[in-house]
Amino acid sequence: MVTETSAATPFATTLPGRYYYDPALYQREQERIFGRMWVCVGRADAIPRPGDYLTVDLAGESVIVVRGHDGAINAFLNVCRHRGARLCTERCGHVTGAIQCRYHAWSYGLDGRLLGAPNIRDMDGFDRAAYGLIPVACALWGGLVWLNLADDPAPLAAQIDAAILQRFGELETVERYRLDELAVGHTIVYDLACNWKLVVENFMECYHCAITHPELSHFVPSFKAGLAYQQGVGARFSDGVDSLTVSGKTNRPPLPGLLPQDLRTYYGFVLLPNVFVNLIPDHVVIHTLWPEGPTRTRIVCDWLFDPAAMAQPDFDPMDAVAFFDLVNRQDWEVCELCQQNMASRAYQDGGLYVPLEAHIRAFNDFVLARLEE
Amino acid sequence: MVTETSAATPFATTLPGRYYYDPALYQREQERIFGRMWVCVGRADAIPRPGDYLTVDLAGESVIVVRGHDGAINAFLNVCRHRGARLCTERCGHVTGAIQCRYHAWSYGLDGRLLGAPNIRDMDGFDRAAYGLIPVACALWGGLVWLNLADDPAPLAAQIDAAILQRFGELETVERYRLDELAVGHTIVYDLACNWKLVVENFMECYHCAITHPELSHFVPSFKAGLAYQQGVGARFSDGVDSLTVSGKTNRPPLPGLLPQDLRTYYGFVLLPNVFVNLIPDHVVIHTLWPEGPTRTRIVCDWLFDPAAMAQPDFDPMDAVAFFDLVNRQDWEVCELCQQNMASRAYQDGGLYVPLEAHIRAFNDFVLARLEE
């Protein structure tokens, strides 16, 4: 068990260093967190037409996410039931009518049913219905596709709403940003040399902002003081700052439906296990984390805008992209510096959270609780 | 133990997925299959003169295969008996008279005897005869060199003949092709990202031919129907097809000694653990597999011809090479697609063999039996 405090301080401790590099603990996380929770795998509007598909790697499984003829999105293990061949080999693509294996031509419908297997007749005693693609639970929230590899998962909304209620005390603030009606204006993919939890812990506190993010702290004074994650409270911009862009200005109007209290305000929150949401008056930044090993994390960062604003002839997302890309890279650098010492004897019992970071311990306890399940 | 059938089908199952990626099972295969059976390591005519040598990696050992002064081929561990230095460092080469270590100049004859060790006199109590190179069993079949790392192996012929008898019911068909009198016209080396057993299983069935090999199936109609591996039966070519070349034609006569029943006919067979033989009227294609890790396989493919045909001024092997190279690459692609899903939960109990593939199960049972020995 992890001790909450050390002899020299009343402060909470981080997880011991081994939680950030041990392959066995990573494997356990993959099984018990990413293999059992709803995990975000991308934007639903990336596959708008029937037959459009994504393939994603989730907790060791390749999964096909495909829009069916009825317009609904389904997900299946990307494994032919015959000899196990990988079916879809591109990250995204389109199939017309059926998913066919390149090895022996077994073919499956967009609903996963086995449509045909050459040279096998049902009279051979072959129960065709038993050899459809293996389904994976799939649901939508905020325009995002979420998968759950568990056999009988609870509804997605239960997981999402609990996280939002804990952060905001209500659901309305987030709903005002109508995430499912926004569109992607730009995407950057980052490869980090650190454990995914270091990135979550970094996102959850602003004690580092004054030194790591001078530009951001200049625009958001409460960040300079290290304040973040107060329940239900947004972070107000400095006078003259209207958005988190390079200039602090923007030619985009606020997102439709926002209230006056949302203007010149930033809200950030985490949807465990793998999404960060950043609400800004005229755009939204969403980070999706993909653990790729005990000490590797891939992060997909999407900048979302109102489609009406994107249709304007002078629309240019890059003032927003350049700003948060800078903030991102500042964070990734310090996360990687921490990773380098996780195996040090100095960190075998973990480090400590100062009072401004104390709330992060709840994330560590969430991880420990999941690993014990 | 592996269950032979699943609830939903009377068909045989493949090995569970872990047999295709687990490092411990791979190590066990290396010890109990490649470390105890006769394994083909190349063509004897690659080292024609006394002093010519090959070095090969077999089941973790580097082995020198060298032709002696008496013309016979011998094999030894490539390890100096003094401090263990690697002796021969090239894949093939020539030594004159002795194999000398570059570290302290210990020298060994082509028969492995320790010839000299500087500064050591037998009067020191040193038993020179005990420090010759460690021999490895070596024998020839079909112009191929076979090694056996076991201490006291059964004769090579017992292993080879059993395989041929099981496939053909007699030895004469294969003998007619006089493999040891053919010569290499071309060689291609392939590196595959899959376990060696997937390649064997692929070679043993033609259920995939219609979809994976349209060109080959066009030339060999029974392949289009998925037929392969019937005892004692060759696969007949289509009308107008004389050889497996790009055009289906050839300017090479049939190999000397073939019977009318061999013309316009293909015979394929496996010599476990690591050779595929493809008999074609005017040439022979031999695949030699080298497992290079749980999920890596190197394949050396030799195209063999009658030396008399090779001496013709218009001899060109490339019509034959291009055709089987195409077939090879089609197979490697699907083998690699299977490898990608071996660790999926969908394959933890294996896939299944349809009736046209049912004979492959015998290969899986061979592997299981060997691993238990």
Next chain:
Amino acid sequence: MVTETSAATPFATTLPGRYYYDPALYQREQERIFGRMWVCVGRADAIPRPGDYLTVDLAGESVIVVRGHDGAINAFLNVCRHRGARLCTERCGHVTGAIQCRYHAWSYGLDGRLLGAPNIRDMDGFDRAAYGLIPVACALWGGLVWLNLADDPAPLAAQIDAAILQRFGELETVERYRLDELAVGHTIVYDLACNWKLVVENFMECYHCAITHPELSHFVPSFKAGLAYQQGVGARFSDGVDSLTVSGKTNRPPLPGLLPQDLRTYYGFVLLPNVFVNLIPDHVVIHTLWPEGPTRTRIVCDWLFDPAAMAQPDFDPMDAVAFFDLVNRQDWEVCELCQQNMASRAYQDGGLYVPLEAHIRAFNDFVLARLEE
């Protein structure tokens, strides 16, 4: 336990092959040899001014070696006490006054004390004195910096003097070369594909010199006979040879303080675990070994000269550098040839030491004794 002799010979055996590649044995060596002994990490004159620092990787720890305001050199784990971030990220550099973490701006003095931590007041119950950098024992000998990760190590001199007394029977010979007054004229870093112990064993014997080092043996006749490491005896140069340079000549005078018996003489010795010293009349060559994995070793080779000689307008170190670089590369090649066979069945019980190498066994016994501690 390791058997000292085999049935066929009265000679001593080497360590079994697994000691040269097994990751678990390597880890044990790292803990019990490199984690508990004084280990050389470089030259003290590389950090001449207060605030100059080196970072080194020792037994899995990143260590800062920094010269303080009082001119003394101190060493600390390169780990921020707050969240574990790596503090100094360059191999060498300079800090002015304090070492500051880039994550949350905790800052430490050159003596390791925590100077400041933003937003934390001692009145919070925070004991600032308990959060200084974790010190690592640091001492100097021969102008070299030595670290010891043990909690309460014996003095460095005890370790060094014992090694010199064993080799020379006295301390005066080495003292005459005044290593701490010499300066680096040239440095070459080598990356070897072998275990560090093979390099030590290679350095300790000259049975290989006649074949591996023809140039060196030509200059030092006793090496041609395989003689090395006789207690208290230096190796005399051939007639007409004054130094170990490409020509055997040099325009540099002997180092100040040498006695007539030191001229035209080479002394070599090992300071376990990781230094080789080569005393030559006009210069000194020092090898520092860094194990970088079971089968990887980095070697830093410094050529040291008298600063007075280096100040001469015609000073050129390259005649000396080119010669010993040749000798080095000859050695590294044979060490790597041995590494390649350490996992062979032929070496599972080790090789053997002939009488000219018998003294190396003491090094092997040192390793075994340390691993058992």
